[in-house]
Amino acid sequence: MSEPEMRPRAEKLDAADELAGMRAQFVLDDTVYLDGNSLGALPRSVPGRVEDAVRRQWGSLRIRSWDESGWWTAPERIGDRIAPLVGAAPGQIVVGDSTSVNVFKAVVGAVRLAGGGSEGPGDGEGHAGRPGPGGRDEVLVDATTFPTDGYIAASAARLTGCTLRPVTPDEVPGALSERTAAVLLNHVDYRTGRLHDLPSLTASIHAAGAISIWDLCHSAGALPVGLDEHGVDLAVGCTYKYLNGGPGSPAYLYVREAHQPRFDSPLPGWNSHADPFGMTPDYTPAPGALRGRVGTPDILSMLALEAALEVWDDVSIDAVRTKSLALTDFFLECVESYVPGGAVESLTPSPHTQRGSQVALRCADAGNVMRRLIDRGVIGDFREPDVLRFGFTPLYVGFGDVERAARVLGEMF
Amino acid sequence: MSEPEMRPRAEKLDAADELAGMRAQFVLDDTVYLDGNSLGALPRSVPGRVEDAVRRQWGSLRIRSWDESGWWTAPERIGDRIAPLVGAAPGQIVVGDSTSVNVFKAVVGAVRLAGGGSEGPGDGEGHAGRPGPGGRDEVLVDATTFPTDGYIAASAARLTGCTLRPVTPDEVPGALSERTAAVLLNHVDYRTGRLHDLPSLTASIHAAGAISIWDLCHSAGALPVGLDEHGVDLAVGCTYKYLNGGPGSPAYLYVREAHQPRFDSPLPGWNSHADPFGMTPDYTPAPGALRGRVGTPDILSMLALEAALEVWDDVSIDAVRTKSLALTDFFLECVESYVPGGAVESLTPSPHTQRGSQVALRCADAGNVMRRLIDRGVIGDFREPDVLRFGFTPLYVGFGDVERAARVLGEMF
Numbered sequence: 079m080s081e082p083e084m085r086p087r088a089e090k091l092d093a094a095d096e097l098a099g100m101r102a103q104f105v106l107d108d109t110v111y112l113d114g115n116s117l118g119a120l121p122r123s124v125p126g127r128v129e130d131a132v133r134r135q136w137g138s139l140r141i142r143s144w145d146e147s148g149w150w151t152a153p154e155r156i157g158d159r160i161a162p163l164v165g166a167a168p169g170q171i172v173v174g175d176s177t178s179v180n181v182f183k184a185v186v187g188a189v190r191l192a193g194g195g196s197e198g199p200g201d202g203e204g205h206a207g208r209p210g211p212g213g214r215d216e217v218l219v220d221a222t223t224f225p226t227d228g229y230i231a232a233s234a235a236r237l238t239g240c241t242l243r244p245v246t247p248d249e250v251p252g253a254l255s256e257r258t259a260a261v262l263l264n265h266v267d268y269r270t271g272r273l274h275d276l277p278s279l280t281a282s283i284h285a286a287g288a289i290s291i292w293d294l295c296h297s298a299g300a301l302p303v304g305l306d307e308h309g310v311d312l313a314v315g316c317t318y319k320y321l322n323g324g325p326g327s328p329a330y331l332y333v334r335e336a337h338q339p340r341f342d343s344p345l346p347g348w349n350s351h352a353d354p355f356g357m358t359p360d361y362t363p364a365p366g367a368l369r370g371r372v373g374t375p376d377i378l379s380m381l382a383l384e385a386a387l388e389v390w391d392d393v394s395i396d397a398v399r400t401k402s403l404a405l406t407d408f409f410l411e412c413v414e415s416y417v418p419g420g421a422v423e424s425l426t427p428s429p430h431t432q433r434g435s436q437v438a439l440r441c442a443d444a445g446n447v448m449r450r451l452i453d454r455g456v457i458g459d460f461r462e463p464d465v466l467r468f469g470f471t472p473l474y475v476g477f478g479d480v481e482r483a484a485r486v487l488g489e490m491f
Numbered sequence: 492m493s494e495p496e497m498r499p500r501a502e503k504l505d506a507a508d509e510l511a512g513m514r515a516q517f518v519l520d521d522t523v524y525l526d527g528n529s530l531g532a533l534p535r536s537v538p539g540r541v542e543d544a545v546r547r548q549w550g551s552l553r554i555r556s557w558d559e560s561g562w563w564t565a566p567e568r569i570g571d572r573i574a575p576l577v578g579a580a581p582g583q584i585v586v587g588d589s590t591s592v593n594v595f596k597a598v599v600g601a602v603r604l605a606g607g608g609s610e611g612p613g614d615g616e617g618h619a620g621r622p623g624p625g626g627r628d629e630v631l632v633d634a635t636t637f638p639t640d641g642y643i644a645a646s647a648a649r650l651t652g653c654t655l656r657p658v659t660p661d662e663v664p665g666a667l668s669e670r671t672a673a674v675l676l677n678h679v680d681y682r683t684g685r686l687h688d689l690p691s692l693t694a695s696i697h698a699a700g701a702i703s704i705w706d707l708c709h710s711a712g713a714l715p716v717g718l719d720e721h722g723v724d725l726a727v728g729c730t731y732k733y734l735n736g737g738p739g740s741p742a743y744l745y746v747r748e749a750h751q752p753r754f755d756s757p758l759p760g761w762n763s764h765a766d767p768f769g770m771t772p773d774y775t776p777a778p779g780a781l782r783g784r785v786g787t788p789d790i791l792s793m794l795a796l797e798a799a800l801e802v803w804d805d806v807s808i809d810a811v812r813t814k815s816l817a818l819t820d821f822f823l824e825c826v827e828s829y830v831p832g833g834a835v836e837s838l839t840p841s842p843h844t845q846r847g848s849q850v851a852l853r854c855a856d857a858g859n860v861m862r863r864l865i866d867r868g869v870i871g872d873f874r875e876p877d878v879l880r881f882g883f884t885p886l887y888v889g890f891g892d893v894e895r896a897a898r899v900l901g902e903m904f
Contacts, residue, residue: 105546105550105551107551111553113553113554116554117549117553117554117557119550120545120546120549120550120553124545125542125545125550128542128545128791129538129542132533132537132737132795133518136533136737136738137518137532137538138518138520140524140530140533141526141529141872144530149738175588175589175592175786176587176588176785176786176787177786178758178762179588179758179785182757186650197649197652221772224770225764225771225772225774226760226761226786228774229759229760229761229764229774230758230760232759232774233756233757233758233759237599237651237757239610244772269770316787324545324549324790325557325562326562326788326793327789327791328789343646344595345595345643345646346642346643346646347589347592347642347643348637348638348639348642349639351638351642356875357637357638357682357874357875358638359634359641359657361641361642372589372591372592373588373590373742374589374590374729374731374738374739375739376740376741376789376792377737377738378541378737378738378740378795379789379790379791379792457553457554461770462768462769462770
């Protein structure tokens with residue numbers, strides 16, 4: 079098929095798109111922005127709220143804002159706002175720190191929940207997590223995952239006396255054993271866009287008596303996650319991709335309610351204390367998700383994120399998923415139509431059950447191709463060594479954008 | 492002495508104050524803001540810069556800003572801007588994460604630099620820090636310090652197989668031994684405002700073969716620190732007090748240049764990798780201070796901080812210290828004049844060599860007294876159980892403010 083056939087189809091799909099109106103809530107221009115899986119576009123609700131946070135809350139109220147502007151409770155309040163997007167009941171998510179720091183909390187916390195590891199003597203008296211010989215001393219990590227997860231998991235394993243064992247998600251069921259303390263997996267692979275089977279993998283992990291940790295960076299806000307429903311133990315995610323929280327906006331940590339009383343954070347900062355202003359020398363963790371907090375929350379970035387999350391007020395994540403699949407289906411079809419055979423190869427699985435909200439195309443000279451695409455107003459990104467990544471944010475990407483992106487890509491060859 | 496005598500003195504001191512003009516660079520009102528040791532006032536340079544970061548850098552340039560707006564290099568660039576304020580040459584400070592998270596990096600990093608601890612088996616192959624028996628297995632922490640330092644140091648000790656030993660700073664020289672791996676001290680006590688003797692304590696720590704870590708939260712921006720000059724090994728600090736970076740603005744980590752090649756962070760996120768966009772499964776730390784980075788930097792808060800630091804362009808930290816001591820001296824004198832004998836008792840040492848930039852007064856019913864002071868436009872804060880804290884930020888507090896604060900305090904009794 080060709081342009082005269084694909085363009086009218088795009089128009090028809092856009093006309094029927096029930097999320098089409100959402101685009102007006104974002105600041106966009108005449109480029110096709112397919113990099114929302116790296117940095118989401120700016121929601122129109124954000125600038126005014128940030129200005130208020132700076133000028134009035136900080137500038138005029140100053141220290142009073144910790145109470146009066148709700149700064150102190152922002153991590154859990156904003157966590158509760160993210161919760162429905164990832165299928166979590168309130169009281170299980172706190173926002174703060176980077177994804178990497180939250181991965182560290184989660185992996186160390188998971189080893190301790192599993193009664194695993196062999197932390198050295200010292201200040202551990204009275205804590206859980208000092209197993210006898212033959213205990214759980216292995217952490218499995220998705221070897222294909224975003225590298226920081228592997229680096230941080232290696233550090234967490236080293237510090238808890240565990241061995242880190244890199245595996246692919248497909249290998250997880252076979253690698254699980256009575257030695258497995260925790261398994262860290264990425265819900266959607268950052269490179270290929272492959273969606274992993276969270277319900278089934280979580281069930282396997284539980285059958286082996288281990289603790290599951292899911293990294294939701296590339297799925298939250300793009301598809302239903304179902305943390306509570308599928309029994310996920312711990313999860314982390316960033317907020318600057320499909321949640322549009324802004325550059326480096328704070329990440330979040332989910333601790334399943336049933337685990338909260340035993341969740342033993344390796345970063346027990348004063349913000350996670352049961353009585354933070356008691357300033358007592360002894361540490362007593364706060365109840366609930368609050369024990370995932372660490373230090374003073376980064377208020378300007380937090381409040382930008384809170385404003386950004388308002389766009390979700392009237393949006394169902396199921397509708398987002400439906401549109402996401404339609405967008406990636408249509409993109410793959412347009413690529414097939416416009417791009418000369420053999421010039422690109424999709425790394426993203428075809429089955430919907432295995433696809434996130436991005437398409438990764440392998441292509442010769444991909445770095446240069448992406449630079450030329452960007453010059454032509456089609457913004458994706460390049461990942462070493464030969465991958466073009468295109469992210470599809472259903473809230474602001476339309477089918478006309480998809481058709482144009484594929485058409486311009488076809489003109490590169 | 493009384494009001495007719497103190498007010499003209501305040502006027503005279505204000506007239507002679509070479510930093511008096513700095514006040515115009517901050518957003519202030521007709522209150523006396525003596526809480527800059529908790530949250531610094533808003534510098535006028537900040538709102539426009541934050542607006543530009545949101546609307547243009549994020550809103551229009553989006554992902555391109557990681558390069559074009561200098562987002563990626565912000566942690567080390569802003570670190571270099573803080574460096575002269577704490578007596579550090581460039582290339583030793585990175586900004587990011589909370590103070591608590593940086594304390595964790597520093598304490599674990601220090602134990603490893605000392606060749607101490609007994610981390611379990613696992614992924615530690617090839618790393619330093621696996622001592623034989625009889626090695627350095629003790630971490631000393633200032634028992635009077637801000638509690639988060641103690642909580643986090645306890646966690647770091649537990650994870651590295653060390654014992655945490657709380658001591659007062661005065662007890663440190665006597666407590667040091669060949670078992671000491673690291674010592675974490677607060678430069679200025681958050682509660683009493685006592686300044687500890689950094690040069691002498693650092694020398695004692697070194698004489699014992701241990702690693703020094705200084706928490707500069709209550710000294711940076713208020714007095715000279717001299718990190719390089721005094722041979723400090725590692726340091727951390729927040730930026731929202733005397734550096735006026737905004738609520739929860741990112742903290743920083745100083746790693747002395749000589750230690751950088753062996754600094755082995757417990758939080759080796761992808762931002763600290765030698766080739767972060769290589770996305771390789773193996774971790775290779777970046778050279779220099781960059782290995783103190785962790786995850787994606789929190790850009791909006793970072794850029795607010797960067798703008799806030801511009802006020803220091805033409806200010807010498809020695810001039811700030813001179814004014815700070817004059818302010819606290821004058822405050823103590825005014826309190827003596829205005830407050831009925833016995834109503835308050837200063838917890839802050841009299842000798843200049845032992846005083847930070849705050850005055851802490853013990854007082855009956857201090858919580859209520861502080862509420863009434865705030866109602867009268869004198870903003871300090873209350874710390875359990877009976878302490879009124881008054882912070883003096885030399886950049887925007889004048890001698891007239893000091894006189895008024897003491898006078899209103901006197902009217903409380």
